[in-house]
Amino acid sequence: MLDISIRLTRANFALELSATFSTSWTVLYGPSGAGKTTLLRAIAGLEKIDRGRIHFAGRPLAKTVCVGYVAQHPSLFPHLNVFENVAFGIPRMQRANQQQRIEEMLSLTGAGHLIGRHVNKLSGGERQRIALARALAPGPSLLLLDEPFSALDIPASDALLNALMRWCAENQVQSILATHDLMDAFALGAQVAVLKDGIIERLGEAGDVLSAERERLMALLGMHAHARKNIGP
Amino acid sequence: MDWQAFFLTFRLASLTTLILLAATIPLAAWLTLSKSRLRPVIESVATLPLVLPPTVLGFFLLVLLGPRTAFGRVLISLVGHPLAFSFSGLLVGSVIYSLPFALQPLLAGFGAVDHALIEVARTLRASPARITLRILLPLARRSLLVAAVLSFLHTVGEFGVVLMLGGDIPGSTRTLSIVLYDQVENFDYAAARQTAGLLLLISLTALLLIHVFGQRKGADNA
Numbered sequence: 001m002l003d004i005s006i007r008l009t010r011a012n013f014a015l016e017l018s019a020t021f022s023t024s025w026t027v028l029y030g031p032s033g034a035g036k037t038t039l040l041r042a043i044a045g046l047e048k049i050d051r052g053r054i055h056f057a058g059r060p061l062a063k064t065v066c067v068g069y070v071a072q073h074p075s076l077f078p079h080l081n082v083f084e085n086v087a088f089g090i091p092r093m094q095r096a097n098q099q100q101r102i103e104e105m106l107s108l109t110g111a112g113h114l115i116g117r118h119v120n121k122l123s124g125g126e127r128q129r130i131a132l133a134r135a136l137a138p139g140p141s142l143l144l145l146d147e148p149f150s151a152l153d154i155p156a157s158d159a160l161l162n163a164l165m166r167w168c169a170e171n172q173v174q175s176i177l178a179t180h181d182l183m184d185a186f187a188l189g190a191q192v193a194v195l196k197d198g199i200i201e202r203l204g205e206a207g208d209v210l211s212a213e214r215e216r217l218m219a220l221l222g223m224h225a226h227a228r229k230n231i232g233p
Numbered sequence: 234m235d236w237q238a239f240f241l242t243f244r245l246a247s248l249t250t251l252i253l254l255a256a257t258i259p260l261a262a263w264l265t266l267s268k269s270r271l272r273p274v275i276e277s278v279a280t281l282p283l284v285l286p287p288t289v290l291g292f293f294l295l296v297l298l299g300p301r302t303a304f305g306r307v308l309i310s311l312v313g314h315p316l317a318f319s320f321s322g323l324l325v326g327s328v329i330y331s332l333p334f335a336l337q338p339l340l341a342g343f344g345a346v347d348h349a350l351i352e353v354a355r356t357l358r359a360s361p362a363r364i365t366l367r368i369l370l371p372l373a374r375r376s377l378l379v380a381a382v383l384s385f386l387h388t389v390g391e392f393g394v395v396l397m398l399g400g401d402i403p404g405s406t407r408t409l410s411i412v413l414y415d416q417v418e419n420f421d422y423a424a425a426r427q428t429a430g431l432l433l434l435i436s437l438t439a440l441l442l443i444h445v446f447g448q449r450k451g452a453d454n455a
Contacts, residue, residue, distance in 0.1 A: 075353050
């Protein structure tokens with residue numbers, strides 16, 4: 001269970017929220033600029049917060065808790081190949097176990113065939129798969145995903161997400177996924193947090209929380225259809 | 234050709250380069266990774282030898298390393314003899330004098346590494362030492378080469394600090410640049426041409442090394 005109560009200010013932006021993410025999967029839903037990435041980065045320890053606390057499983061989310069973070073535009077180490085990139089987070093593992101672990105994670109993310117490849121020769125989707133495998137390899141207790149499948153097509157994204165959900169359930173990993181896609185939010189979320197202008201507007205079950213958003217979008221679609229009809233051929 | 238001075242200069246430049254790299258790699262990495270507020274202060278102090286006249290620096294070091302200061306007395310008790318007019322003193326002076334030539338290329342090289350890579354390494358719980366060894370140094374190899382070559386060449390060519398701090402003691406503090414000065418002073422232009430030619434050759438070879446080897450490393454990274 002992740003318990004957050006933080007305040008963070010930047011030049012033209014402030015993030016102020018208190019929330020408890022209690023389910024195994026939470027979707028952070030909101031438009032671009034709502035603060036999803038900043039929140040994930042703050043949880044990952046990459047953004048300094050002005051005040052507040054972040055607790056995981058009842059204890060401060062210190063460096064002792066292994067947190068996996070996958071950014072929207074994954075940065076792979078350009079001087080290392082795929083194997084070495086995934087191995088970076090598990091340097092102390094015995095060689096045979098490390099090899100097995102890396103193969104397992106690459107297979108999970110559908111990138112097993114890329115193991116010896118140089119990262120400069122990978123597509124955007126392949127890079128996202130490697131970044132995910134690299135974040136999973138150390139066995140995180142908390143997984144933070146910032147629109148991690150944006151470079152994949154819908155079938156590939158769905159297949160990868162299903163495999164990831166199974167793996168997280170088996171390994172008792174709590175996950176938070178940021179998205180601006182309503183379909184993703186519906187498909188995934190046992191719990192959805194709607195983020196807007198740096199605050200959590202609503203938090204709860206996907207169906208309840210997103211119904212207002214669905215109605216807003218339906219109304220918007222209706223307006224578009226009406227406008228097109230009036231313009232006519 | 235004064236081969237004794239040649240080997241002394243080579244030894245001094247090699248040791249200075251090794252000490253500088255050992256000191257400046259962690260310092261540059263710390264300044265890059267920590268975003269410390271002390272950075273402008275440390276950079277200013279470390280760059281001071283670049284703008285100070287070598288004789289001024291040599292004079293300060295002569296006083297600092299002498300028995301009249303507490304620092305000098307500690308050093309004398311550690312080494313067993315006064316550092317001024319000795320090879321050890323010359324080494325201390327060379328390290329300080331060439332410090333900016335090692336630090337600045339490293340800071341520039343480490344600073345050019347994509348910060349997102351450092352953040353990824355942090356989320357994978359890599360220590361600063363591991364980030365330095367596995368990310369910063371491999372991606373800033375050319376800067377490391379530049380730092381090493383500039384430190385070496387700057388030490389080979391130093392004159393003012395050597396003269397102030399080391400004097401002109403054969404086998405102990407007489408470097409090639411001092412030999413050249415002596416040769417010109419004695420109107421021995423034939424010998425001076427040889428010494429100056431050798432110094433020119435060393436500098437040119439080292440700079441060629443940067444351009445040829447450095448470009449190849451850059452191409453490897455691309």
